[in-house]
Amino acid sequence: MKRSSYHLFVLLFLCMALQYTIQFGSRDFVIYNKDQDKCVLVSEGNAVQAGDCDPTANTQHFRWISSSHVISVSHQLCVGAQGLEEWVRVVLEPCNDHSPTQMWECKNETLFGLKGHNLHFNYGKRNQPNVLLHTGTGLWSRWQIYRTKENLCSHRHEGSRDFVIYNKDQDKCVLVSEGNAVQAGDCDPTANTQHFRWISSSHVISVSHQLCVGAQGLEEWVRVVLEPCNDHSPTQMWECKDETLFGLKGHPLHFNYGKRNQPNVLLHTGTGLWSRWQIYRTKENLCSHRHEETRTEGTTEASATPEVTDKEEKQSGIWRYCVL
Incomplete structure (x- = not known):
């Protein structure tokens, strides 16, 4: 009985890992504040807030689409700020390649903020769930990729995949x-x-x-x-x-x-x-x-890279047991 339970646990774990891999791309990331133990998410009205971490939630996944622009995977809108001043809210907006309120950078390993401005992602102030801009550089302005020690820019797109x-x-x-x-x-x-x-x-x-x-x-x-x-x-x-x-x-x-x-x-x-x-x-x-990592949930179409197809074939033996 114990062995059977152990095997069931392993199977369930593999199913969860496989579902996560299929649903979200390897260049998607979840933004995490270790001090608050909170993750960034998109809420109603395109508000960018922080809440309990759930890496399977599409609303918690983000992706670099250029060297300075980040989109919400769920909403396909860019992460921006309501102005170039302290305590304004971070929100989702239609992408604008020239807007300074949508250009982000890593100031160091964990400090993340608007490019060229002393305004940083911050959560925990003023007793509200919204992510705000703040000049402070303390723990509430420190972010990394969830379940890693990587900074947010480690998944940044450097433009090598542009095409004409x-x-x-x-x-x-x-x-x-x-x-x-x-x-x-x-x-x-x-x-x-x-x-x-x-x-x-x-x-x-x-x-x-x-x-x-x-x-x-x-x-x-x-x-x-x-x-x-x-x-x-x-x-x-x-x-x-x-x-x-x-x-x-x-x-x-x-x-x-x-x-x-x-x-x-x-x-x-x-x-x-x-x-x-x-x-x-x-x-x-x-x-x-x-x-190749940008496949969405339920997609069976292989990317242009043959290794993905091989991986899918190897995973299919597990996946058929996960669809219950």
Whole structure:
């Protein structure tokens, strides 16, 4: 009986670990204050607060999307502050690449705050759950990644996974124009408006605008545009259909340029040369720069890295016992 109970305990532990691994990416992190024994979470009204730690809660997971911007995994909005002064609240906001209230840095191993300002993440003051900005550098302004000794910047994205979207037949690159329009034009890899980045297994952002690439509907010939990120919107979920065909996940609607004599990128059911895309100056498809760790709960699609598939196959023997 004791041996059976022990084996059951081990199985349950493995199931919990496996569920955690599948649900959240290895570059996601939970922000932890050791002195308060609290973790940062997102509450109602996009408030950033601190509470009891639950690493399985999506609202407690964050991710760097650039060298200075952090998003909430659950809300796909950037962590920002309500101003550049002490005691203002930390909140979630639509990402703004140029906003100084959304640019974060590690001052040292545990002190975390706004870049270039003496204003730090702080919790525990004024008897409220909200995370605030504070000039103090004491224990209540000290943060690390939960269940590690790593600072928050150890998971920072340094930009090496940015990419430029290129159509070889048209010899054009995708860019962001006025009004958040997604268009195609002459390639200039030095232009920030031509740089994109995966922030999850299915969401792509414009590096210059910090908004998600989306479509104006689930029908042919609608325009591709930038929108505030929405983790559940089917018009913002993208996938590679094959080596060069790129389109909306689960729909026969593909990135297309060259039709109707206009510069806009549109959705099209066709699979010809004008719907074929790769990463500029490479032979790689767009998903080759997708982070393998950004798989979401319930996803069975493997990343571009073969090791992930092998890992899934090894785990499947355990996983079938976890689904009870």
